[in-house]
Amino acid sequence: MADLLPEHPDFLWRNPEPKSSYDAVIVGGGGHGLATAYFLAKNHGMTNIAVLEKGWLAGGNMARNTTIIRSNYLWDESAAIYEHALKLWEILPEELEYDFLFSQRGVMNLAHTLGDVRESMRRVGANKLNGVDAEWLDPKQVKELCPILNINDNIRYPVMGATYQPRAGIAKHDHVAWAFARKCDELGVDIIQNCEVTGFVKDGNRVVGVKTSQGTINTEKVGLCAAGHSSVLAEMAGFKLPIQSHPLQALVSELHEPVHPTVVMSNHVHVYVSQAHKGELVMGAGVDSYNGYGQRGSFHVIEHQMAAAVELFPIFARAHVLRTWGGIVDTTLDASPIVGTTPVDNMFVNCGWGTGGFKGTPAAGLTFAHTIATGAPHKLNAPFSLERFETGALIDEHGAAAVAH
Amino acid sequence: MLLISCPNCGSRDETEFHYGGQAHVPYPENPNELNDVEWSRYLFYRENTKGAFAERWLHSTGCRQWFNMLRDTVTYDIQAIYPMGTPRPDSPAATSSNPGTKPGTTAPEGATK
Ligand SMILES: Cc1cc2nc3c(=O)[nH]c(=O)nc-3n(C[C@H](O)[C@H](O)[C@H](O)COP(=O)(O)OP(=O)(O)OC[C@H]3O[C@@H](n4cnc5c(N)ncnc54)[C@H](O)[C@@H]3O)c2cc1C
Numbered sequence: 001m002a003d004l005l006p007e008h009p010d011f012l013w014r015n016p017e018p019k020s021s022y023d024a025v026i027v028g029g030g031g032h033g034l035a036t037a038y039f040l041a042k043n044h045g046m047t048n049i050a051v052l053e054k055g056w057l058a059g060g061n062m063a064r065n066t067t068i069i070r071s072n073y074l075w076d077e078s079a080a081i082y083e084h085a086l087k088l089w090e091i092l093p094e095e096l097e098y099d100f101l102f103s104q105r106g107v108m109n110l111a112h113t114l115g116d117v118r119e120s121m122r123r124v125g126a127n128k129l130n131g132v133d134a135e136w137l138d139p140k141q142v143k144e145l146c147p148i149l150n151i152n153d154n155i156r157y158p159v160m161g162a163t164y165q166p167r168a169g170i171a172k173h174d175h176v177a178w179a180f181a182r183k184c185d186e187l188g189v190d191i192i193q194n195c196e197v198t199g200f201v202k203d204g205n206r207v208v209g210v211k212t213s214q215g216t217i218n219t220e221k222v223g224l225c226a227a228g229h230s231s232v233l234a235e236m237a238g239f240k241l242p243i244q245s246h247p248l249q250a251l252v253s254e255l256h257e258p259v260h261p262t263v264v265m266s267n268h269v270h271v272y273v274s275q276a277h278k279g280e281l282v283m284g285a286g287v288d289s290y291n292g293y294g295q296r297g298s299f300h301v302i303e304h305q306m307a308a309a310v311e312l313f314p315i316f317a318r319a320h321v322l323r324t325w326g327g328i329v330d331t332t333l334d335a336s337p338i339v340g341t342t343p344v345d346n347m348f349v350n351c352g353w354g355t356g357g358f359k360g361t362p363a364a365g366l367t368f369a370h371t372i373a374t375g376a377p378h379k380l381n382a383p384f385s386l387e388r389f390e391t392g393a394l395i396d397e398h399g400a401a402a403v404a405h
Numbered sequence: 406m407l408l409i410s411c412p413n414c415g416s417r418d419e420t421e422f423h424y425g426g427q428a429h430v431p432y433p434e435n436p437n438e439l440n441d442v443e444w445s446r447y448l449f450y451r452e453n454t455k456g457a458f459a460e461r462w463l464h465s466t467g468c469r470q471w472f473n474m475l476r477d478t479v480t481y482d483i484q485a486i487y488p489m490g491t492p493r494p495d496s497p498a499a500t501s502s503n504p505g506t507k508p509g510t511t512a513p514e515g516a517t518k
Pocket residue numbers: 027028029030031032033052053054055056057058059060061062063064065066067068069195196197198225226227228229233248249250284325326327328329353354355356357358359360405
């Protein structure tokens with residue numbers, strides 16, 4: 001029987017044994033860890049580096065997210081880094097020589113209350129000033145763009161309009177990870193799966209090595225890209241992060257004919273919906289309120305999300321939930337990421353992207369690689385320092401950025 | 406869905422409760438003397454324990470009373486429920502007559518909006 005099977009296709013990356021030492025070690029083989037390794041190798045010539053992943057590549061939030069990519073954030077610092085990410089998304093399929101189905105089908109953020117309407121119009125204005133494509137749509141224009149949306153005013157949360165970013169969209173997340181992994185591998189980066197970091201070796205206040213389930217590895221520099229587990233790793237290294245980890249859930253329906261041409265998000269009712277290339281309806285929820293490291297959340301969160309989805313999209317009433325799952329997201333109190341140096345010398349951290357870091361993957365990688373290679377932040381991530389919680393220079397995207405996904 | 410045993414009302418669905426984040430975070434005793442680093446710790450830093458975590462819950466649609474809970478953040482098992490103002494049951498202080506720390510006044514909001 002086995003000899004009737006076709007040959008295994010080419011592997012996208014090697015699975016090497018860890019070397020005894022590297023110039024830099026990245027902890028976490030999600031999108032951010034892989035993108036960081038890619039830019040370290042490509043932009044900074046650092047190829048004697050490794051990405052250590054405790055499970056399998058992209059098995060964390062990277063392949064659990066709802067893949068929404070947009071840059072219509074309110075504040076200047078956020079608009080700058082997310083718009084830079086979006087511009088990178090626009091060239092990455094060619095640069096990585098991998099078609100990961102980046103589809104600029106637009107993203108709509110619905111407004112359901114007068115407060116929403118005012119906030120949305122303000123954000124459209126701010127976006128335009130920052131060179132981010134943004135429009136305000138009235139309910140009729142919303143309906144024209146997405147005919148399956150219910151714009152009647154007799155529902156609990158009527159659609160009073162929406163912001164629209166035409167260049168926003170979705171991409172196939174696992175393929176994005178594979179695209180980065182293949183290029184990293186070509187550039188000489190070691191991607192080591194099933195390798196859990198269990199501690200750090202320090203010389204005074206300087207990190208000099210990483211203890212792992214596959215032995216101790218010496219390294220000049222360490223970059224943490226562990227998303228939901230960032231606090232746990234920081235604790236091992238002897239410092240704290242202002243992060244709370246929460247479960248965040250999503251689900252898909254069975255496959256359907258194409259009915260949903262764009263991406264629709266509603267901050268107010270906590271649901272966001274797109275239709276994947278294959279045809280599943282992909283929907284995300286809000287976080288579970290409690291802290292959690294289990295990759296699952298409570299069912300009532302999904303029930304609430306479905307109720308909202310069915311009211312907004314009556315056509316979904318007969319669709320079935322095929323699969324639900326959860327990830328662990330690393331939230332900060334200002335809903336902005338932390339990318340920069342740490343209190344430990346030669347250790348750097350990229351975390352706090354929370355519910356919305358998939359879209360930021362390329363910019364996180366670019367700026368974090370710059371920070372690791374040069375020891376100082378890139379101008380795009382400088383405002384996203386750990387110190388901002390002491391100086392008070394917060395970048396408060398809570399509520400301001402339309403849901404943080 | 407967690408099934409939470411309110412000390413006043415008995416077992417109720419999680420949806421009747423409101424999460425209050427880490428327990429035992431006292432308001433600084435001498436706020437005027439705190440420097441920026443110390444303030445940042447009080448305002449923005451909370452434990453993010455993987456494992457047994459002491460946290461506050463409010464029975465918002467029942468008795469409207471706060472209480473503390475010891476819950477495993479990996480299995481989500483509720484290990485103990487105990488009154489505000491008493492030390493966590495698995496701490497050395499719990500075995501003495503120590504009245505414990507005053508509950509904090511701010512609750513870090515977990516949910517994104
Ligand atoms: C349900 C859901 C929906 C989402 N929707 C969106 C969306 O629509 N748009 C958007 O922009 N963002 C979204 N996000 C957020 C996004 O997924 C994350 O912000 C982003 O994936 C985080 O970066 P990452 O890919 O590197 O994380 P991860 O893929 O989680 O990578 C971290 C890795 O670190 C590894 N790790 C942890 N501890 C250790 C250790 N000790 N040793 C070795 N390895 C370790 C983990 O196993 C994991 O693979 C969503 C998230 C979830 C859960």
